[in-house]
Amino acid sequence: MSPARHRPGGPAVPRRTERPGREAPRRPDDRRRTFPAPAPAPASASASASAGGPGDDGFAASWWGNAWVDALEGSALDPARLARGRAYAGQGHVDAITVTPGRVTAYVHGSRPRPYRAEIRLRTLGEDDWERLLDAAAARPDHIAALLDKDVPHALAAAADLLPAPGDLVPDCSCPDDGLPCKHAAALCYQTAGILDEDPFVLFLMRGRGEQEVLAELTRRNAALAAAEDGAARGGAPATAPRPGDGGSGTAPALASVRARDALTRRVRPPLPPPLTVPPQPGRPPVYPQADGAPDPLALDLLATEAAARAHAILHTGADPVGGLDVWQDAVRLAAAHPGSGLTASTRALYTALARAGGRTPTELARAVAAWRQGGLAGLAALEEEWDPPAGPFDRARPALAAADFPHFRPRRNRLSTPSLQLRLGRDGLWYGYESDAGRDDWWPRGTPDEDPVGALTTLLRR
Known part of the structure; x- marks a missing residue:
């Protein structure tokens, strides 16, 4: 038996050792x-x-x-x-x-x-x-x-x-x-x-x-039992179904052979088959073990999943869906794809590496991840850009909020604020909700973006 894989704090998970001569019947994704x-x-x-x-x-x-x-x-x-x-x-x-x-x-x-x-x-x-x-x-x-x-x-x-x-x-x-x-x-x-x-x-x-x-192994064992019963019914020695790779069975067919002269003769090869159809979804990465000296399993899973998703999108559309992002935007997107990032030792290390790649702190990355989950690239822009919106929706926002019994918002560029609540108008025309402790300028994205400032504020207060 090969040694068991052991994760700190968890039970040992033994690796399966295939017997000599037996071919592993499982599919690549069969164990996940x-x-x-x-x-x-x-x-x-x-x-x-x-x-x-x-x-x-x-x-x-x-x-x-x-x-x-x-x-x-x-x-x-x-x-x-x-x-x-x-x-x-x-x-x-x-x-x-x-x-x-x-x-x-x-x-x-x-x-x-x-x-x-x-x-x-x-x-x-x-x-x-x-x-x-x-x-x-x-x-x-x-x-x-x-x-x-x-x-x-x-x-x-x-x-x-x-x-x-x-x-x-x-x-x-x-x-x-x-x-x-x-x-x-x-x-x-x-x-x-x-x-x-x-x-x-x-x-x-x-x-x-x-x-x-499991089904492949049951099929093999069922065939062995049927062969044994057939041999017993014929009055001969009980037959056994040879396993794949067994060389000692007298009933196994001889291996096919070809003359060396025929193998080396020049011949016209048939055309290549047409390309395979693109699968509807990208494949899932395998399960990576956690062991001393091995790469971090979370980082490997992140890289493999990212590569599969981007390759699948390129095969479907011919374009890279994230090719236009800069380093910081891509770091935020990668961190946002892992909901548990920053909560465990391994994911804190991932946060630290991604923040360093973007030239920011882990806290800035966590705030940017919240904005990305709130509204994607447009939500990140609403977090980081302060701009002067044209007259129209912004001017109508305060009367609408006052009519809904929220009269205390004060304007500043594209933002309407109270001591603890804030609405930001994004360049996409949506209002993004933010929260901060009263008296602190520490705004965090909250709620769901909405074309109506009252609707964005309502989802923010509903939490």
């Missing part, structure tokens, strides 16, 4: 799956979930989904945090969920503007556990049929402890709460139960192997 952000539950269902006790969450319908929830609730130290986690899950605070062997991660929105990175870790199965599990599945055709029908038989799950028990799930979060779990990790756990309901193969991925890898 990302599911879109779950939609918020209806108001009545969300209220019911937040009011219920442990086990009464309504997020899981299958027995294995409820077993996943029970594993976390069985080791939780604070029922109040679980209740807040259920409420967060029902209100749609959980972003897209990514599942890799031994890890489930997502960004979860809390009370602060920047979301937190929450994760649930669990042990992956060893080779002996997988052998036991796959043998049990291949021995029962009804087990394979149940898996293909998105069902998990109880006997199969018990064959190798496929489902977690209380204490097996290790929650973690970038928020300052040291509860086990905090409300953000609890929200992720509840939403993950719904994913397991829809696709139980995610359980196999959590334990170390992807769906295509």
Whole structure:
């Protein structure tokens, strides 16, 4: 066995060592799956979930989904945090969920503007556990049929402890709460139960192997069993299905050969095939390990994702979508693409590097990222440019605000301000909301841009 990968604070995730002569059947993306952000539950269902006790969450319908929830609730130290986690899950605070062997991660929105990175870790199965599990599945055709029908038989799950028990799930979060779990990790756990309901193969991925890898191995074992049964029925020695790469099977066909003279003869080669069609979406990068002396996994993921997205856009349009940005604008865009940047040690290092590249401080970068998320390049311009707008929308803004019972705004160039609130008119004609502590000139972008200053102010005050 090759050594296990170990991340500080998390369980060891063993690398799978292929047996000699066996070709790895998995696809490049088979061990990383990302599911879109779950939609918020209806108001009545969300209220019911937040009011219920442990086990009464309504997020899981299958027995294995409820077993996943029970594993976390069985080791939780604070029922109040679980209740807040259920409420967060029902209100749609959980972003897209990514599942890799031994890890489930997502960004979860809390009370602060920047979301937190929450994760649930669990042990992956060893080779002996997988052998036991796959043998049990291949021995029962009804087990394979149940898996293909998105069902998990109880006997199969018990064959190798496929489902977690209380204490097996290790929650973690970038928020300052040291509860086990905090409300953000609890929200992720509840939403993950719904994913397991829809696709139980995610359980196999959590334990170390992807769906295509499992199905390919079950197909091979099923063929071996069928060959053995056929040999026994004919009265001969039990036949075995050779594995890819096995050289000792007497039934394996001889390798095809060609004369050297024929191989070296000049011949007209056929034309090249037409180019492949451009995929609808850029590919996902692989999972990068974290190890001493290795490059930072976050930086590698950032570079790979960025390269894939830009290459995909160039293939589709023939133009680089970010080619016109300067160094500072591109640094802000890259930082804004990672919602958890600046919250952990690795992401703080990323913020520091990007700020240094743009000749700014990390605080200036954080403020610029908030402006970018508020309005993109136009939002960044509203943060950094102070200009004199022409007469028209700006002159009509103060009477409109006064009519809506906001009479205390004072103009200065393209800005209308009170001691703690500010509206900035961008060159795109939209009003951008800002907030500051009273008496301090420390303005931060807030709310949603709007053509109407009253609308922009309303979204700002609604927070």
